[in-house]
Every structure is written in C-alpha cells, then in structure tokens.
Amino acid sequence: MWNAVAQVISDTLATPFEITQKQQLSNSSADMLFRISDGQHTFFVKVAPLSALERLECEAQSLSLLTQESLFLVPDCLATDTTLEFAFNIIEWLDFSDPTPPNWAKMGEYLAMMHQKHEQAMFGNEQDNFIGVTAQPNRWHKKWDVFFSEERIGWQMQLLAEKGFHFCDIDTLVDCVKARLHSHNVQPSLLHGDLWRGNVGFVNSVPCLYDPACYYGDREADIAMTRLFGPFPDAFYTAYNAHYPLAHDHRSREGIYNLYHLLNHANIFAGHYLTQARDSIETIIHQQNSGD
Known part of the structure; x- marks a missing residue:
C-alpha cells in the first residue's frame, strides 16, 4: 500500500519520495486518514475501500472546481489511484492556524x-x-x-x-x-x-x-x-x-x-x-x- 503511494508521489513530482513519517489521523468516517512526509514534502492521504474510487475521484474534481471558481485556498489533489484492495487520494497538506x-x-x-x-x-x-x-x-x-x-x-x-x-x-x-x-x-x-x-x-x-x-x-x-x-x-x-x-x-x-x-x-x-x-x-x- 504505502510503497504504491510513495511511487505515485515520486512519479507525479518527478523526484524520489520516501515516506519517513506516517501518522494516522482521527476522524468520524470509515475512511482512513494519514499525514505522511519525507521530511521535505508533506501530504494528506485518504484511504478507502477499492469500491470508493468513484467517490474519491469526485472529491478531487470538486476541489479543482473550487480552485477554479473561488479565491479560497483549496488543497490540490496530487493524485487519485488504487492498489489491489484500496483507493486513495493524495492531497496537499495544509497547516491550519487559529482564526480571528x-x-x-x-x-x-x-x-x-x-x-x-x-x-x-x-x-x-x-x-x-x-x-x-x-x-x-x-x-x-x-x-x-x-x-x-x-x-x-x-x-x-x-x-x-x-x-x-x-x-x-x-x-x-x-x-x-x-x-x-x-x-x-x-x-x-x-x-x-x-x-x-x-x-x-x-x-x-x-x-x-x-x-x-x-x-x-x-x-x-x-x-x-x-x-x-x-x-x-x-x-x-x-x-x-x-x-x-x-x-x-x-x-x-x-x-x-x-x-x-x-x-x-x-x-x-x-x-x-x-x-x-x-x-x-x-x-x-x-x-x-x-x-x-
């Protein structure tokens, strides 16, 4: 699974990416959420059953639409891909701050x-x-x-x-x-x-x-x-x-x-x-x- 994720990132960035940090994040959905990094680049990874591929693809398309049509900062979806068991989205990691x-x-x-x-x-x-x-x-x-x-x-x-x-x-x-x-x-x-x-x-x-x-x-x-x-x-x-x-x-x-x-x-x-x-x-x- 994670070898596939790292390879997709490497191919997309056209530079080697090796996962050196991986943290599972808590959430209320059935999806598994992770923060991964190689020490230089950090990504948010959403992992779901293979049957959820269409849902993840739709999420990526909606993110792209918001990016095109608004001034909001919207995280880019680097890639949507699959393994034999899972579908996953690789999304830009954003560090949030407390709002005023x-x-x-x-x-x-x-x-x-x-x-x-x-x-x-x-x-x-x-x-x-x-x-x-x-x-x-x-x-x-x-x-x-x-x-x-x-x-x-x-x-x-x-x-x-x-x-x-x-x-x-x-x-x-x-x-x-x-x-x-x-x-x-x-x-x-x-x-x-x-x-x-x-x-x-x-x-x-x-x-x-x-x-x-x-x-x-x-x-x-x-x-x-x-x-x-x-x-x-x-x-x-x-x-x-x-x-x-x-x-x-x-x-x-x-x-x-x-x-x-x-x-x-x-x-x-x-x-x-x-x-x-x-x-x-x-x-x-x-x-x-x-x-x-």
Whole structure:
C-alpha cells in the first residue's frame, strides 16, 4: 500500500519520495486518514475501500472546481489511484492556524464572491457526486424547486425507505418542499455543498475550503448549513451580507435546506439523526399546511 503511494508521489513530482513519517489521523468516517512526509514534502492521504474510487475521484474534481471558481485556498489533489484492495487520494497538506474575527470576515467575503457568479444557467452539476459517503444525484434542472425537492429531499427519503425508515409519504414531502420553494427566486451559484466548521480552515489567515460536495444551487443552502452544527462567528455573516445581501426571509427556508443534511446523517449514522430528521419533517409539513 504505502510503497504504491510513495511511487505515485515520486512519479507525479518527478523526484524520489520516501515516506519517513506516517501518522494516522482521527476522524468520524470509515475512511482512513494519514499525514505522511519525507521530511521535505508533506501530504494528506485518504484511504478507502477499492469500491470508493468513484467517490474519491469526485472529491478531487470538486476541489479543482473550487480552485477554479473561488479565491479560497483549496488543497490540490496530487493524485487519485488504487492498489489491489484500496483507493486513495493524495492531497496537499495544509497547516491550519487559529482564526480571528477578520479572518472569518474574509471567509464571508470570499464565499459571497463565489456565490455572486451566476454563469451557470441550470441547477445541478455535470456529474453526480457524493455528500460524505452518500451518492448525490445532480441531474440538470431548470427549476430550483424541482431540483431540490426531487434530487435532494426525495432522494434521501428513498434511501432511508430502502433501509426500512418511513417518516411519511415521500411524495407528500417532496410536493411540500416544492411548494415552499416554488415562489423563491434563485440564480444558480456554485456551492461548497457541505459547508460546516469541520470543512473550513485558515492558513496564515487565508480562508480555506476542503471536503466539498459541489453543485450549482441556491446560495442560501450553503449559508443554512453554516448554522446547522453550530453557527460560524458573526463576522462571517456580517461580511457576507455586506458583499451579497441575503433575502430578508432567508431564515424561513433554513429548515428545508438543512433537512437534506439531517436526512443524509440519518442515512449514514442513524441514531439521534433519525429523530432530528423526523421532527424537522413534521415541522415543515405543519408549516406548509398551516400556511406559515
């Protein structure tokens, strides 16, 4: 395994690379994460079962897309390759520093600038990819309400149903979400797609993004997720709004957008996420039925 990794790095750098330091990193996923170095060059290596090759390839493609379309510091994926048993990504290692309020403000500014690009006319992406370890369909749609209700909520609900979890009639929820978003005017923006504190960092005060699940959608979906597992500092939101003000009622759609991530966590981890997802669904349907 590690001979193969070292050889891939040597071939890519066109210089010999020998692993002299290897440290396994803790994480909550099934992937194995490592920091490796030869004393001069340091890399982050993500190791997964061979069946996960497509997922790792999609991660590399999303990283490249963020690099092309934003000012964020995004780690380069040096290579994606396989052994007989494993697939692996070799990614640039970044040393993170503790952020200050001005750093978070710059994060908000950079995200606003990325979201302000509306060069893509449709919602979705050129290919399907993954959110965590879950497949994420990205078929192109002209209408945001159709895309999000079907490709996001309906898809996750169907995956849960296949595992024996039935919260409500799937079509009822899809129609409810579609109705809630129907009159919401959206221009497609490139989204990180999995924007929580665990996927952002700062290198010498420069904002950094990683572990993306990119697609073109409503920028509010990215903003909503920044609040799901503990909000970003106020400086982030203040700077974002200064550069690209959000609609006055954007918080009214936050629960709908974050339901997608709750459903995904329910699919991956089950446990209390199943209860959170069920409660969120009941709230959304109640609000729709009561006209709130």
